[in-house]
Amino acid sequence: MLGTLQPPRTLSRFPLYLTSRPVTLCTLTAQSPPSTSPAHSQILSIRHSLLTRQVTAAQLAESYLSRLRLTEPHLKSFLHVSDSDAVLRQAALLDQRIAGGEDVGPLAGVVVGVKDNICTADMPSTGGSRVLEGYRPAYDATAVRKIKELGGIVVGKTNLDEFGMGSTTEASAFQVTANPWDVSRVPGGSSGGSAAAVSARQCVVSLGSDTGGSVRQPASFCGVVGLKPTYGRVSRYGLMAYASSLDVIGCFGSSVADTGILLHAISGHDRLDATSSKREVPDFASQFASINLLESKPLKGLRVGVIRETLDEGVDAGVISAIRGAASHLEELGCSVTEISLPSFSLGLPAYYILASSESSSNLSRYDGVRYGNQAVADELNSLYGDSRAKGFGPEVKMRILMGTYGLSAGYYDAYYKRAQQVRTIIRKSFKTALDENDILISPAAPSAAYKIGEKIDDPLAMYAGDIMTVNVNLAGLPALVLPCGFVEGGKVGLPVGLQMIGAAFDEEKLLKVGHIFEQTLQNCRFVPPLIEDDTAW
Amino acid sequence: MMASTIFRSIQNHPLLLYQTALFRRKNGVFYCTMKSTEAQTATQEKQKPPLPKIMKQTKTSDKFSKDYEAVIGIETHVQLNTLTKAFCGCPYNYGSPPNTSVCPICMGLPGALPVLNSKVIELAVKVGLALNSKLSLNSKFDRKQYFYPDLPKGYQISQFDVPIASGGYIDLDLPVEFGGGHRRFGITRVHMEEDAGKLLHSENGSYSQVDLNRAGVPLLEIVSEPDMRTGIEAAEYAAELQRLVRYLGVSNGNMQEGSLRCDVNVSVRPIGQAQFGTKVEIKNLNSFSSVSRAIDFEISRQVLLHSQGQGDQITQETRLWEEGAQKTVTMRKKEGLADYRYFPEPDLPGVILTKEYVNSILDSLPELPEVKRRRYEKMGLSMQDVLFLANDVNVAEFFDATIAKGADVKLAANWIMGDIAAYMKNEKLTINEIKLIPQELAELIASIKGGTISGKIGKEILFELLAKGGTVKGLIKEKDLVQIVDPVEIEKIVDKVLSENPKQLEQYRGGKTKLQGYFAGQVMKLSKGKANPGLLNKILLEKLNAQS
Incomplete structure (x- = not known):
């Protein structure tokens, strides 16, 4: 325990040097070091160490692998871990190229976790479902291909709620992932494995997918940075579809810069995805070095809207307090912060569950046992379908298929699917208006911090309600960045709380800039979970 | 990847289950028939012999069908x-x-x-x-x-x-x-x-x-x-x-x-x-x-x-x-x-x-069958001819190209529908596969019309062109097939035939005038088919009837 920071039992954290509030709010334990150094980009420092030959890619990979081996029994964040020889071979290859003075990509030596609903050609991809147990795709998803081309090393496939349907990873067909901050708690979901893996530094960055908050909510629960890009920014090719009009591949990192660099690596038009945007991808990465933090008001003039409806009843007081603290922090940085109202906000949840379930009922039709995956033994065709799917899908997936099938059925379509689409249009418009008047909108990423494993497993409505903060953003197709901004009581040392920043479509650049400055100026908060607190590297 | 995917577990109950399962799909009819790929049309099919009457009920219902x-x-x-x-x-x-x-x-x-x-x-x-x-x-x-x-x-x-x-x-x-x-x-x-x-x-x-x-x-x-x-x-x-x-x-x-x-x-x-x-x-x-x-x-x-x-x-x-x-x-x-459960495809x-796009496609459309048929009709072709020619786009294009070279419409139609179609049918070729090109058909028609060659020679040339290609002019020259239109030359041949067949000449002049055909054939044979038939007959008649 020596030499590590103990997150305090106060409800939120404020930057020390900017805040006018009493310093005592950020109580430090006696043992804590004086250092308040903020999160730094692991990707940039890896690059620096590799190119200056301070360390080899093989050494780096080995250190991640050994930490992974050590922590994995507690966390179970991976459904499949790459063969360590193969990982080390890739690293050694990079070392050879570096030694030979060759150019290596910006992700050279970066160990990446990939959510298991994203296809990888050389390892199993199950989507967390029994129906695809043992399935090995014929191809790499575009995002994975790009990561590999830029030198990234895929270290394994992370756990998730089956096909992304869930908020805890408890709906995985194979295992439940634990939260590194308190292993009795859920890491969030559905990208819980990817969030936990980054939080516990089992990998440098990871890919998740976000249909209704599946990157942002686990980022909040696990105290890491999660980025949900604009719909169309990243190719969905190779992402097992849950709800096609909402799904995006997103990024996890332990710093804003890392998520930005990863996003840059995987962004851009893909001729294999007709919904991917042809917009140019700005160089998100270059700005992280150049931001002048010496300026006293680096975000002067930035208009920030706090979404009133997200700080209402049903949201934990500690979370509200942390978000209000983050708002004050932004004010200190020069932002003009106002409270705004999105009257359509509460409509998002029912609309989301109708649309997502409807699309999923269609998208999951292909898992029929005919061409791949588990096939039931049956006497005739209907049993073949029925049994393969009955045995292959878990209860949460079945429930959503049933809901979606109902919502699309003749006679119900207008009342459900069509109406939900109309709500979606209203939500999109109200966000547009709010983002015309504000540069970014902020809210919590979830109404609470991580809860106990099993706590909501029998209460799907309570679990669905937890998505209230995030689903509207998917319905509107907007980008959102979640980054840790404080703590609430819980676990051994407190539980992290994530701040959600929502930007205008394709304006990830602004979110990353604001997020980076916020993170770099947030003092005395290190979001390193107790599970690895003895690891001196952190 | 998989060369062939098998789902073994579907049992095939011969009569009921199998059929219902097989045809559950709305659009699903399985076409497994492997027949000749020869283009067929409703019109051509009708030339097939009528199928035997199978059902009695057809006859029974005939008397009600008018109601x-x-x-x-x-x-x-x-x-x-x-x-x-x-x-x-x-x-x-x-x-x-x-x-x-x-x-x-x-x-x-x-x-x-x-x-x-x-x-x-x-x-x-x-x-x-x-x-x-x-x-x-x-x-x-x-x-x-x-x-x-x-x-x-x-x-x-x-x-x-x-x-x-x-x-x-x-x-x-x-x-x-x-x-x-x-x-x-x-x-x-x-x-x-x-x-x-x-x-x-x-x-x-x-x-x-x-x-x-x-x-x-x-x-x-x-x-x-x-x-x-x-x-x-x-x-x-x-x-x-x-x-x-x-x-x-x-x-x-x-x-x-x-x-x-x-x-x-x-x-x-x-x-x-x-x-x-x-x-x-x-x-x-x-x-x-x-x-x-x-x-x-x-x-x-x-x-x-x-x-x-x-x-x-x-x-x-x-x-x-x-x-x-x-x-x-x-x-x-x-x-x-x-x-x-239709819904909009989100992918x-x-x-x-x-x-503009629609207009550009509109401008690029070819002449369509209905317009073509009306045009052919206006050109004076019978409906039978119109339907035949316009039935197959390639035939229609061949015909259009032929008349574009100035060929007589009716003659071109007749050649295409007659000897050319018969040849295609026998050889199982499409009009794009024959060696004859529209320009040469036009040339052939013109050569016959202009009297350079006889219709009979024309037919011979046609089959040569169909099978081997080449030009009408080239073939005429190569085979020395130019029609003999010089009366003096024809007269010489007639004289020769008459002198070589005194017996038949006597019979003719004795009243067996049917022998005219025999003489005409002999003259044509001697001229290797090149004698202009009109001239030949005219001169032959004159000579046959001269000294009676």
């Missing part, structure tokens, strides 16, 4: 001849070994996404315009959902409430041998969709295999208004659609390969009744004649039931045309309306057509 009227509508699926499939880069070649033209997208692998081949839009717009339809400048794709092993994604990408084209009509002329007459049949809609794969069933029926080569191949579904009243009208409608897509070059329209498939809806009602009768759908129609015969059979069946007061026994069902037995049999009864952006 009833049939109402027929057709859904046609046309396979578009794009280089690659509708939503992926796989090529499609009919008859390739199973699962050799597949990829993650058309196999419906997890994570794969469709991307529209823009050529599909272009061809759909062409057909929409050619059918005089209204194009939707903003249309979209939808998912039509049902489970079947040949449907890899569990849904078919199709168009539901906003088809790319709606309304419209098609004009056609009924064949003369069926009384002729012009018809205009309404088109309800044209929409784009993807084809499904095929199931291949093992001989003992213990398992079935899935071939996904055809999965994702672009189709146009063309739905007609219920405007047809007889089997012939329906068959001619289908034949005209085939003609249209071939003229447009959007499909090979081959029914045997399944590139053009017709599902027919037939109902019968007492004449004068406004309300439609209960409709029956007929599938498995692999030729125009089966379309015609299946409908006529079905009309008779329904009329008979009506006339016996058993009209209520006509239920809404899908019936299968059995080519061998020449009858329709129940395939499946409708179990209420199928719910395909594909909307289909937006600009007016």
Whole structure:
């Protein structure tokens, strides 16, 4: 325990040097070091160490692998871990190229976790479902291909709620992932494995997918940075579809810069995805070095809207307090912060569950046992379908298929699917208006911090309600960045709380800039979970 | 990847289960017939010998049929001849070994996404315009959902409430041998969709295999208004659609390969009744004649039931045309309306057509069959000739090119419909495969008309040109075939023949004037066929009758 920071039992954290509030709010334990150094980009420092030959890619990979081996029994964040020889071979290859003075990509030596609903050609991809147990795709998803081309090393496939349907990873067909901050708690979901893996530094960055908050909510629960890009920014090719009009591949990192660099690596038009945007991808990465933090008001003039409806009843007081603290922090940085109202906000949840379930009922039709995956033994065709799917899908997936099938059925379509689409249009418009008047909108990423494993497993409505903060953003197709901004009581040392920043479509650049400055100026908060607190590297 | 996917566990209960399972799919008729790929048309088919009367009921119902009227509508699926499939880069070649033209997208692998081949839009717009339809400048794709092993994604990408084209009509002329007459049949809609794969069933029926080569191949579904009243009208409608897509070059329209498939809806009602009768759908129609015969059979069946007061026994069902037995049999009864749970395809952006785009395609359309027929008619050709020439786009183009070189219209038509067509038929060649080119046919016709060669020599040259090519002038020169039109020269030959046949000359002059033909033949033979027949006969007669 020596030499590590103990997150305090106060409800939120404020930057020390900017805040006018009493310093005592950020109580430090006696043992804590004086250092308040903020999160730094692991990707940039890896690059620096590799190119200056301070360390080899093989050494780096080995250190991640050994930490992974050590922590994995507690966390179970991976459904499949790459063969360590193969990982080390890739690293050694990079070392050879570096030694030979060759150019290596910006992700050279970066160990990446990939959510298991994203296809990888050389390892199993199950989507967390029994129906695809043992399935090995014929191809790499575009995002994975790009990561590999830029030198990234895929270290394994992370756990998730089956096909992304869930908020805890408890709906995985194979295992439940634990939260590194308190292993009795859920890491969030559905990208819980990817969030936990980054939080516990089992990998440098990871890919998740976000249909209704599946990157942002686990980022909040696990105290890491999660980025949900604009719909169309990243190719969905190779992402097992849950709800096609909402799904995006997103990024996890332990710093804003890392998520930005990863996003840059995987962004851009893909001729294999007709919904991917042809917009140019700005160089998100270059700005992280150049931001002048010496300026006293680096975000002067930035208009920030706090979404009133997200700080209402049903949201934990500690979370509200942390978000209000983050708002004050932004004010200190020069932002003009106002409270705004999105009257359509509460409509998002029912609309989301109708649309997502409807699309999923269609998208999951292909898992029929005919061409791949588990096939039931049956006497005739209907049993073949029925049994393969009955045995292959878990209860949460079945429930959503049933809901979606109902919502699309003749006679119900207008009342459900069509109406939900109309709500979606209203939500999109109200966000547009709010983002015309504000540069970014902020809210919590979830109404609470991580809860106990099993706590909501029998209460799907309570679990669905937890998505209230995030689903509207998917319905509107907007980008959102979640980054840790404080703590609430819980676990051994407190539980992290994530701040959600929502930007205008394709304006990830602004979110990353604001997020980076916020993170770099947030003092005395290190979001390193107790599970690895003895690891001196952190 | 998988060379062939097998699902072993489907047991094949020979009669009932197997059939119902096999044909559960709405659009699913499996075309396995392997006949000659020779282009066939409704008109040509009619030259086949009439099929034996199979059913007694046809005769019985004949006397009632005048009291009833049939109402027929057709859904046609046309396979578009794009280089690659509708939503992926796989090529499609009919008859390739199973699962050799597949990829993650058309196999419906997890994570794969469709991307529209823009050529599909272009061809759909062409057909929409050619059918005089209204194009939707903003249309979209939808998912039509049902489970079947040949449907890899569990849904078919199709168009539901906003088809790319709606309304419209098609004009056609009924064949003369069926009384002729012009018809205009309404088109309800044209929409784009993807084809499904095929199931291949093992001989003992213990398992079935899935071939996904055809999965994702672009189709146009063309739905007609219920405007047809007889089997012939329906068959001619289908034949005209085939003609249209071939003229447009959007499909090979081959029914045997399944590139053009017709599902027919037939109902019968007492004449004068406004309300439609209960409709029956007929599938498995692999030729125009089966379309015609299946409908006529079905009309008779329904009329008979009506006339016996058993009209209520006509239920809404899908019936299968059995080519061998020449009858329709129940395939499946409708179990209420199928719910395909259509919703907009979220993986594909909307289909937006600009007016400029539509206009550019409109400008590029070729002359269509109806316009061509009207033009030929105005040129003075008989309807028989018009229908023959305009039936096949390549024949029509050959004819047009020939007359563009100045050939006489009627003569050109006669040559094409006569000796050239006979040659093509004997040699099993298409007009594009013969060696004769339109310019030479025009030259040939001109040479005969101008008297350079005789019609008989012309025929000889024609077969030479058909088989080996070359030019008329070259052949005439090479074979020294120029007609002898010099009277002096012909007179010499006549004199020679007369002097060599004194006996016959005597007989002729003794009154056996029929011998004129004999002399003419001898002269022609001696001139190696080159003597101008008119001159020959004139001089010969003069000489024969000279000293009597």
